Amino acid sequence: MILSLPLRWCADGERLPGRLLLVAAAALALFLVLPLLALLIGSVRDDEGAFSLLRFAEFAATPGMATAAWNTLWVAALVTALTVPLAFLYAYAIQRACLPLRGLWRLIGLSALLGPSLVGAIAFIQWFGTQGVLKAWLGGASVYGPVGIVMATVYAAFPHALMILVVALATADGRLYEAADALGASRWRRFRTVTLPAAKYGLISAALVVFAYSVSEFGIPKVIGGNFPVLAVEVYVQVVGQHNFGRGAIVALLLLLPVLFAFAIDTWVQRRQQASLTARAVPYQPRPDRRRDLPLLLYCLLLATAMLGVLGMAMYTSLVRFWPYNLELTLDHYIYGLAEAGVLAAWQNSLKIAALTALIGTPLVFFTAWLLERTPARPAALATAVRAMAALPMGVPGLVLGIGYILFFNSPDNPLNGLYHTLTIMVVATVVHFYTPCHLTAVTALKSLDREFEAVSASLKVSRFVTLWRVTLPVCLPAVLEIARYLFINAMTTVSALVFLYSSETLPAAVAILNLDEAGELGPAAAMATLIVLTSALISLVYSLLTHLLLRRHQAWRNFQR
Amino acid sequence: MAEALFDQVGSEEVIPAPAARRLAGGFTVDRELPMAHLEITQLSKRYGAFVALDGIELAVDEGEFLVLLGPSGCGKTTLLRAIAGLDRQDEGRIVHAGRDISRLPPGQRDYGIVFQSYALFPNLSVADNVAYGLQHGRSDRRLIRQRVEEMLELVGLPGTQAKYPAQLSGGQQQRIALARALATAPDLLLLDEPLSALDAIERVRLRGEIRALQTRLGVTTIMVTHDQEEALAMADRIVVMQRGRIQQIGAPRDIYRQPGNDFVADFIGRGNLLVAERVGPHHARSGDLLLRTGAELPAASTARFYVRPEDIRLHDTLDQGENTFYGHVLKCEFLGPYSLVTLRAPTADGRPLVAQFSSNYLCGREIRPGALLRLGIPAEHLQALPEAA
Numbered sequence: 001m002i003l004s005l006p007l008r009w010c011a012d013g014e015r016l017p018g019r020l021l022l023v024a025a026a027a028l029a030l031f032l033v034l035p036l037l038a039l040l041i042g043s044v045r046d047d048e049g050a051f052s053l054l055r056f057a058e059f060a061a062t063p064g065m066a067t068a069a070w071n072t073l074w075v076a077a078l079v080t081a082l083t084v085p086l087a088f089l090y091a092y093a094i095q096r097a098c099l100p101l102r103g104l105w106r107l108i109g110l111s112a113l114l115g116p117s118l119v120g121a122i123a124f125i126q127w128f129g130t131q132g133v134l135k136a137w138l139g140g141a142s143v144y145g146p147v148g149i150v151m152a153t154v155y156a157a158f159p160h161a162l163m164i165l166v167v168a169l170a171t172a173d174g175r176l177y178e179a180a181d182a183l184g185a186s187r188w189r190r191f192r193t194v195t196l197p198a199a200k201y202g203l204i205s206a207a208l209v210v211f212a213y214s215v216s217e218f219g220i221p222k223v224i225g226g227n228f229p230v231l232a233v234e235v236y237v238q239v240v241g242q243h244n245f246g247r248g249a250i251v252a253l254l255l256l257l258p259v260l261f262a263f264a265i266d267t268w269v270q271r272r273q274q275a276s277l278t279a280r281a282v283p284y285q286p287r288p289d290r291r292r293d294l295p296l297l298l299y300c301l302l303l304a305t306a307m308l309g310v311l312g313m314a315m316y317t318s319l320v321r322f323w324p325y326n327l328e329l330t331l332d333h334y335i336y337g338l339a340e341a342g343v344l345a346a347w348q349n350s351l352k353i354a355a356l357t358a359l360i361g362t363p364l365v366f367f368t369a370w371l372l373e374r375t376p377a378r379p380a381a382l383a384t385a386v387r388a389m390a391a392l393p394m395g396v397p398g399l400v401l402g403i404g405y406i407l408f409f410n411s412p413d414n415p416l417n418g419l420y421h422t423l424t425i426m427v428v429a430t431v432v433h434f435y436t437p438c439h440l441t442a443v444t445a446l447k448s449l450d451r452e453f454e455a456v457s458a459s460l461k462v463s464r465f466v467t468l469w470r471v472t473l474p475v476c477l478p479a480v481l482e483i484a485r486y487l488f489i490n491a492m493t494t495v496s497a498l499v500f501l502y503s504s505e506t507l508p509a510a511v512a513i514l515n516l517d518e519a520g521e522l523g524p525a526a527a528m529a530t531l532i533v534l535t536s537a538l539i540s541l542v543y544s545l546l547t548h549l550l551l552r553r554h555q556a557w558r559n560f561q562r
Numbered sequence: 563m564a565e566a567l568f569d570q571v572g573s574e575e576v577i578p579a580p581a582a583r584r585l586a587g588g589f590t591v592d593r594e595l596p597m598a599h600l601e602i603t604q605l606s607k608r609y610g611a612f613v614a615l616d617g618i619e620l621a622v623d624e625g626e627f628l629v630l631l632g633p634s635g636c637g638k639t640t641l642l643r644a645i646a647g648l649d650r651q652d653e654g655r656i657v658h659a660g661r662d663i664s665r666l667p668p669g670q671r672d673y674g675i676v677f678q679s680y681a682l683f684p685n686l687s688v689a690d691n692v693a694y695g696l697q698h699g700r701s702d703r704r705l706i707r708q709r710v711e712e713m714l715e716l717v718g719l720p721g722t723q724a725k726y727p728a729q730l731s732g733g734q735q736q737r738i739a740l741a742r743a744l745a746t747a748p749d750l751l752l753l754d755e756p757l758s759a760l761d762a763i764e765r766v767r768l769r770g771e772i773r774a775l776q777t778r779l780g781v782t783t784i785m786v787t788h789d790q791e792e793a794l795a796m797a798d799r800i801v802v803m804q805r806g807r808i809q810q811i812g813a814p815r816d817i818y819r820q821p822g823n824d825f826v827a828d829f830i831g832r833g834n835l836l837v838a839e840r841v842g843p844h845h846a847r848s849g850d851l852l853l854r855t856g857a858e859l860p861a862a863s864t865a866r867f868y869v870r871p872e873d874i875r876l877h878d879t880l881d882q883g884e885n886t887f888y889g890h891v892l893k894c895e896f897l898g899p900y901s902l903v904t905l906r907a908p909t910a911d912g913r914p915l916v917a918q919f920s921s922n923y924l925c926g927r928e929i930r931p932g933a934l935l936r937l938g939i940p941a942e943h944l945q946a947l948p949e950a951a
């Protein structure tokens with residue numbers, strides 16, 4: 001029996017990790033690689049199933065496709081050019097200046113993660129739309145179109161860039177700053193010669209993530225884009241609207257390429273980074289400096305206000321009867337728009353999906369990473385294959401994954417056909433979609449443990465599975481909890497893969513927003529978005545309390561760590 | 563008798579019987595095998611095209627303290643890990659206590675290991691760390707507790723059971739790692755640079771303690787180090803390695819006094835290489851120096867001598883005894899208990915010599931650059947090196 005773990009050391013324990021890794025590899029192949037292959041194959045087949053490039057020719061001849069591709073690219077470029085500097089300065093203020101309430105600025109900066117990307121789109125419609133109070137600010141331009149798309153995407157992508165840049169700026173070598181000060185370098189020169197080069201890899205990474213995000217995001221252009229064509233919406237229209245899977249596959253493929261390319265570059269760049277911070281680096285401690293801190297504080301205040309304005313507007317919309325004509329506060333959108341209309345079930349679906357994703361995904365990701373990092377799982381080629389598959393989801397936009405799932409699981413020849421439209425497949429798709437960041441978190445935590453734990457256990461004749469349970473897991477607990485939280489919140493807010501996989505019984509909340517908006521029900525849409533934000537916020541709060549209590553109560557040893 | 567011993571260590575259930583016997587100091591009981599306790603034959607290991615171990619032959623006696631010494635990357639750790647079964651060799655046999663363990667996984671071998679990083683489990687208390695290898699199935703808690711207490715006593719840290727590793731100093735952590743490795747009374751103790759993460763003073767203290775402990779328990783021990791002083795101070799025998807090969811095996815004194823080749827001579831301690839021309843069975847000439855040697859010279863026309871700095875003596879300026887000569891002081895480094903003096907002497911290749919004079923020998927006299935000293939090398943310290951390889 002493969003899965004009965006040997007608790008006392010035994011010879012069989014030597015081969016077991018290899019077998020378990022094989023299981024993990026098979027699972028990733030089945031739920032990630034095969035669907036993507038189905039997409040590739042689907043794109044080079046005609047309706048009879050013979051090989052042909054007909055679909056590509058057909059696609060190229062379709063009017064408007066070239067425009068959509070071009071629009072996708074320049075919007076993504078513009079979003080990247082706006083988001084990265086904004087996020088960099090914000091991260092700089094958090095990490096390198098002496099601001100009061102640093103934790104609060106950080107929290108607000110990341111707040112957009114709590115809701116689906118549509119929150120921004122809904123809020124910007126309310127602020128700048130036909131009836132918007134700030135309509136005049138746009139100087140005659142309409143928010144429905146590229147302007148709105150760019151604004152909402154910048155809002156949604158901002159926290160993703162911020163997370164990367166905060167980390168990049170956190171690990172600075174204080175000695176370099178002391179050296180620069182000792183040499184009397186000017187503020188600007190110091191920034192240019194010390195700060196920027198050190199954050200270079202973080203900046204590149206952030207730019208690529210934002211670019212990929214913008215290219216593959218389709219909820220935002222769908223809601224606020226008006227008639228402005230972009231590729232992501234094209235996929236949605238082809239597949240969901242017209243059931244033209246073949247055409248959808250072509251467009252999805254077109255989306256996959258730039259994103260995969262971006263992440264390939266990122267992987268390559270990150271690999272070169274290794275040596276930049278030595279073990280002897282001294283953490284940089286900023287000292288108070290009025291001339292730097294005050295402008296940065298104002299900047300944070302401005303951006304935080306804007307972000308709260310966006311989030312707040314979405315929530316406010318859910319509470320007023322009819323913006324902007326009747327501002328009477330009411331719960332009608334929740335009661336009649338959601339509960340009575342039977343849409344509240346979507347929120348429950350999402351809760352189920354999110355809980356299952358966290359419960360199933362966390363052990364799966366962590367255990368696989370453990371097999372890779374802490375066991376001599378042979379053969380080596382298998383480990384390499386699993387590593388590659390674990391890194392792949394980062395470069396696959398959700399909607400590409402979703403279409404791959406349709407083509408693969410909806411095919412009548414597939415014995416797993418029964419999974420299609422079920423909650424199970426939606427959970428699986430979500431785990432796969434968010435696999436890479438979780439995997440990286442687990443790997444980082446596992447790598448930070450002493451290399452020799454397993455060797456010591458073997459010498460003491462203790463099974464590596466016992467050591468996993470008694471040592472590895474407790475030490476990595478913060479990372480494990482972080483993975484669970486990440487999976488939960490993302491499962492709660494994601495639209496892209498699930499929009500192709502749900503049935504009327506399994507409609508998730510974030511997709512329900514899209515449908516409500518399509519039906520012109522902005523109030524209930526905002527109410528649903530608010531529900532999601534509140535749920536995510538609550539889970540984050542519970543997570544903080546839980547880690548705090550758990551680490552305090554059962555992990556006394558951490559208090560002595562230096 | 564045996565039963566009394568078991569009672570004394572209180573470990574009947576926790577520790578395999580032969581190990582318990584040895585632990586109590588009774589390792590002379592049944593030893594008729596002519597074979598060495600650990601015997602390694604023709605051990606080789608490659609990483610791709612790189613040869614990490616090349617035909618290692620090594621025999622370790624029971625109760626011996628063996629030190630693997632060599633420069634970084636010479637394969638010491640690789641050899642130790644092959645013995646532990648952590649990195650499998652490509653070829654060769656390892657026989658431990660009459661059992662061929664070459665293909666056995668680590669858990670079926672019988673050893674305890676201590677790493678440079680200690681690898682203590684940070685989330686477990688000292689007691690749980692030490693007991694980690696003892697807690698199998700339904701073993702008696704009272705016995706385990708007793709055993710832990712005993713081990714902590716042994717390494718000089720009684721009463722630390724409830725602490726966590728992070729609350730201990732580096733030296734204390736290393737002692738706990740040692741206690742953990744010894745708790746199961748393994749037949750073989752493997753130490754990979756156990757002292758290199760400690761500061762100099764702690765290192766010297768702990769090396770004395772480890773050696774005393776090893777002598778007391780009589781456990782066969784193999785230690786890896788690249789610190790020659792540590793090797794000289796601790797080992798029964800030293801194995802000098804370079805590029806995956808054993809260069810010389812011998813007692814510390816022999817390795818130091820009679821290095822088997824240039825590499826060993828160079829690696830252990832400081833030294834001066836003197837190239838001379840053989841002019842008789844006991845005489846050789848190097849530049850203006852005519853040297854008499856204690857041992858007879860081999861027949862080859864050139865002889866090479868390795869002279870330790872402390873073997874160069876200081877004479878009265880007018881002393882004309884054998885093997886004496888004048889040297890110009892180029893540089894003098896005062897290092898507390900001794901001074902290192904770099905000299906120019908009339909040797910064949912004119913390479914400067916380094917001499918070491920102990921401070922009490924100099925009696926406070928100061929040696930200045932430019933001074934002319936009368937020096938000598940006693941004939942018995944002139945031993946010819948084997949031909950350069």
Ligand SMILES: Nc1ncnc2c1ncn2[C@@H]1O[C@H](COP(=O)(O)OP(=O)(O)OP(=O)(O)O)[C@@H](O)[C@H]1O
Pocket residue numbers: 609612614632633634635636637638639640641788
């Ligand atoms: N997994 C590996 N893959 C490739 N080469 C390796 C591997 N492990 C060790 N080596 C090489 O084998 C050689 C011997 O390594 P080993 O760790 O045994 O050296 P060492 O004598 O212990 O050195 P140090 O004193 O630095 O610990 C080194 O040159 C190293 O680069």
Ligand SMILES: [Mg+2]
Pocket residue numbers: 638639640786
């Ligand atoms: Mg080593």
